Amino acid sequence: MEISLCSDCFQDPGLRMDAERVGIEADGACPVCGSATGRKLDQQLIASVARSFFVWGTMSRSDYGAAPIVQFNEHQKTSIDAPPWLEPDLRRIEEATGFGFFLYGPRLWMVGGVEPLEALQDPAQREPVIRRIVAEYPAGTLAAGEVFYRIRKGPARPDDAAQYDSPPAAGGGRLDTPDNPVMYGSQDLQVCIRECRVTAEDELYVASLAATRDLKLLDLTHLLYEEHVTEFDSVDMAVHMLFLAGPHSYEITRLIAQGARAAGYDGVIYPSYFSLLRTGGMPFETAYGISLRRFPQAAGYERAKIIPNLGLFGRPVREGTVAPRGINRIVLDRVEYGIRFGPVGFDREPWRPEDFSEEPSEA
Ligand SMILES: [Zn+2]
Numbered sequence: 001m002e003i004s005l006c007s008d009c010f011q012d013p014g015l016r017m018d019a020e021r022v023g024i025e026a027d028g029a030c031p032v033c034g035s036a037t038g039r040k041l042d043q044q045l046i047a048s049v050a051r052s053f054f055v056w057g058t059m060s061r062s063d064y065g066a067a068p069i070v071q072f073n074e075h076q077k078t079s080i081d082a083p084p085w086l087e088p089d090l091r092r093i094e095e096a097t098g099f100g101f102f103l104y105g106p107r108l109w110m111v112g113g114v115e116p117l118e119a120l121q122d123p124a125q126r127e128p129v130i131r132r133i134v135a136e137y138p139a140g141t142l143a144a145g146e147v148f149y150r151i152r153k154g155p156a157r158p159d160d161a162a163q164y165d166s167p168p169a170a171g172g173g174r175l176d177t178p179d180n181p182v183m184y185g186s187q188d189l190q191v192c193i194r195e196c197r198v199t200a201e202d203e204l205y206v207a208s209l210a211a212t213r214d215l216k217l218l219d220l221t222h223l224l225y226e227e228h229v230t231e232f233d234s235v236d237m238a239v240h241m242l243f244l245a246g247p248h249s250y251e252i253t254r255l256i257a258q259g260a261r262a263a264g265y266d267g268v269i270y271p272s273y274f275s276l277l278r279t280g281g282m283p284f285e286t287a288y289g290i291s292l293r294r295f296p297q298a299a300g301y302e303r304a305k306i307i308p309n310l311g312l313f314g315r316p317v318r319e320g321t322v323a324p325r326g327i328n329r330i331v332l333d334r335v336e337y338g339i340r341f342g343p344v345g346f347d348r349e350p351w352r353p354e355d356f357s358e359e360p361s362e363a
Pocket residue numbers: 005006007008009010030031032033034035038
């Protein structure tokens with residue numbers, strides 16, 4: 001290992017902690033700052049720290065999609081201004097690696113410039129795209145006997161299985177409408193708890209439920225393989241962005257649920273909004289400006305970033321399509337966050353696809 005820098009080379013507290021996390025213990029003094037105790041970094045580890053701190057650490061969400069505000073490579077000179085405590089660190093990274101840091105011009109698709117997604121936002125154009133989604137995504141099965149979980153905050157009668165059925169007043173969630181109630185659940189208990197947006201004060205209960213027959217579900221977590229299609233006309237990218245977006249997307253996801261129900265499905269399997277927080281996955285990762293979802297060899301990697309949730313149509317407990325295995329009280333005894341740092345001073349208004357006059361070139 002050829003040491004180029006160490007964690008003690010840095011002044012910015014967050015960058016220093018990121019470098020401590022990534023760097024390795026090695027004997028000897030750092031060639032730059034002389035520290036014997038700093039965690040050592042070679043070129044590859046510096047690139048990894050820089051990517052985490054400057055790229056991931058400036059990730060900015062738009063209505064759909066997200067893109068980093070800062071990017072770096074070995075071809076450009078540094079053109080960003082850093083706060084005074086970070087400035088010397090930036091110089092040290094530059095000198096040690098030749099990397100230049102600059103404001104990134106995202107590709108249009110990264111911030112929601114995806115044709116099927118734009119069509120879905122337009123009531124006059126969305127119908128055919130919804131039909132395509134229902135037709136092209138594969139059917140998945142929740143097999144009879146397979147267990148999943150449903151969490152309730154402070155139910156009136158915690159021991160009554162009916163309390164864990166679809167909520168009586170449907171229409172407020174990601175998939176449900178007044179005429180299409182949906183029971184939400186997941187096989188990942190951690191995600192269930194996050195989806196409920198619980199606090200330490202909440203009285204929490206979990207019902208372990210199992211399907212009483214094989215349930216046929218539209219699997220929206222599938223990576224749709226599309227030939228001769230770019231991100232700009234990708235239905236896969238549209239659906240991926242849709243389920244990682246907030247409540248402004250519900251109007252659309254509810255229509256997909258209605259379409260699936262009309263096509264005879266018992267429900268849908270959909271990507272949890274909290275997938276990336278649960279798996280630590282980076283949103284909308286690219287290689288050379290192309291989404292990793294487009295590379296068949298990265299399919300397993302991308303799939304592993306997504307946590308599937310279940311949305312079952314109707315009132316499955318009352319209808320008997322799922323049966324409770326038991327109900328338990330949940331006590332949260334520890335909450336832990338994974339933390340990365342980023343620089344300050346790089347906030348900006350979210351990108352909007354309509355602000356792009358033309359497709360910007362990859363820097
Ligand atoms: Zn050092």
